[in-house]
Amino acid sequence: MKTEQKLKIALIVLLIVLISLISFGGIFVKQTKFVNNILPDYSWGTDFTGSRALGISVSTSTNTVIYDKDGNVVEEEGDGTTTKEEPVNPEETLTLENYKEAKRIMTERLKRMGVTDYTIRFDETNGKMYFSLPENSQTDTITQFIPTKGEFRIIDSETEEALLNNNHLERAYWSYNTTETGTTVFVVMQFNEEGTEILKNITNEYIEYEENEQTKTKNVSFMIDDSSLLETHFDEEISNGILQLSIGTATASSGNFADYAEQASELAILLDVGQLPLTYSIDENRYVISDITPSILFIPIIVAVSLIAIEIIFLGVRYRKNGLLAGLSYIGYIALYLLVIRATHTVVTLEGIVGIVIAVILNYIFTMYLLHLLKHQEAKSLEDASNSFKEAVLNSLLILIPVIIISVILCFASWMSVSSFGMAIFWGILMSFLYNLVITRNLIVLTTKK
Numbered sequence: 001m002k003t004e005q006k007l008k009i010a011l012i013v014l015l016i017v018l019i020s021l022i023s024f025g026g027i028f029v030k031q032t033k034f035v036n037n038i039l040p041d042y043s044w045g046t047d048f049t050g051s052r053a054l055g056i057s058v059s060t061s062t063n064t065v066i067y068d069k070d071g072n073v074v075e076e077e078g079d080g081t082t083t084k085e086e087p088v089n090p091e092e093t094l095t096l097e098n099y100k101e102a103k104r105i106m107t108e109r110l111k112r113m114g115v116t117d118y119t120i121r122f123d124e125t126n127g128k129m130y131f132s133l134p135e136n137s138q139t140d141t142i143t144q145f146i147p148t149k150g151e152f153r154i155i156d157s158e159t160e161e162a163l164l165n166n167n168h169l170e171r172a173y174w175s176y177n178t179t180e181t182g183t184t185v186f187v188v189m190q191f192n193e194e195g196t197e198i199l200k201n202i203t204n205e206y207i208e209y210e211e212n213e214q215t216k217t218k219n220v221s222f223m224i225d226d227s228s229l230l231e232t233h234f235d236e237e238i239s240n241g242i243l244q245l246s247i248g249t250a251t252a253s254s255g256n257f258a259d260y261a262e263q264a265s266e267l268a269i270l271l272d273v274g275q276l277p278l279t280y281s282i283d284e285n286r287y288v289i290s291d292i293t294p295s296i297l298f299i300p301i302i303v304a305v306s307l308i309a310i311e312i313i314f315l316g317v318r319y320r321k322n323g324l325l326a327g328l329s330y331i332g333y334i335a336l337y338l339l340v341i342r343a344t345h346t347v348v349t350l351e352g353i354v355g356i357v358i359a360v361i362l363n364y365i366f367t368m369y370l371l372h373l374l375k376h377q378e379a380k381s382l383e384d385a386s387n388s389f390k391e392a393v394l395n396s397l398l399i400l401i402p403v404i405i406i407s408v409i410l411c412f413a414s415w416m417s418v419s420s421f422g423m424a425i426f427w428g429i430l431m432s433f434l435y436n437l438v439i440t441r442n443l444i445v446l447t448t449k450k
Helices: 004-022 096-112 137-147 193-205 254-273 292-344 350-376 382-411 418-443
Strands: 026-031 034-037 051-058 062-067 082-087 119-122 128-136 153-158 162-165 168-177 182-191 208-211 214-217 220-224 227-232 242-251 278-289
Touching: 004 292, 004 350, 004 418, 051 137, 096 128, 096 254, 128 137, 137 254, 162 193, 168 242, 168 254, 182 193, 182 254, 208 382, 292 350, 292 418, 350 382, 350 418, 382 418
Parallel strands: none
Antiparallel strands: 026 034, 051 128, 051 278, 062 082, 119 128, 153 162, 153 220, 168 182, 182 242, 208 214, 220 227
């Protein structure tokens, strides 16, 4: 064996060891005072994390409205005024069309926030929705975010006259800009043709001005529902219909940037998806604990590790040197496969674990088949070994094409358990071919003597 071949094999072995250490151990970096693993966590399904049961109903609350003697709405009670309790959702708005539109907006918000492993039940008679959400660090935020009405207005700060609203928005998204002083996060609002013209007029009217030798400002307020996000005036005319709303201040801290970006993303989603046609309230919010505990998982994990060890020992006994190298490559495949599961944020459910097990078994079968060809075809040169490898890959590919097609179809299933299973199979087979072509092929084929 040439020195060049030995060097390549040594590098491949080191690469496999490195991948395994990263996958099974992690990458730990000191951040502020703590050392954290910077690898993304596994996206566990509700089978393992538990779930949040959320009931959202059309609100039956009322607002107290004050009328003057002429029937006009006023702010305070006085002579001749009357008060009336009016529902926040008038009777004429309680329609199936509005219920369905509310459902569409809420599910779109979940989709935009990256929530996938959830279920929803919808009562068409009263518009009530029951959500089952995965329990994680974002669940509380998501729970409050879903039923927010999301009514956007730009109003006159003094008169509270509405100047712009959701109907004038064409789209909204978040962005950032980095300068010497730090990074500033923005929510970018792009208005339609009518909104662009109104915004142009607003930016010329709500400005800083001089009156009686005093500097004054005419301000507007940015409102979401009844909360004021910002009160400000404009320094220059905006004629292109694009308004940037800064979130926080310019920062050089990655932690602050992440917080501002999260706030900007949530606000952009709220604006871009649109406001709910009805006011909703949460009437059920409880945690449903998972039946699967770490102690239950301990035994299956030990069994799986033991089986993998037995498989590798079997390869070494049966195929000697090639078997040991294939066993080492097999460990590297599992490590890299699990890294891909993490990096792609594949939701791991019970069905997804079954898919991972099947993918690992398929890779082991491929390894056995390759070693069988190398042994029985008596490959005595690099060319012979390479041909055996090509034959193994081609035969495996022909057999697995239907499985690949089915797995791709399952990936797009609305039922998360099915989607998780399909994603696990798809990534497992794809990584098996790529990994074996790049790693296993060079590791085993290069050891064949000329």
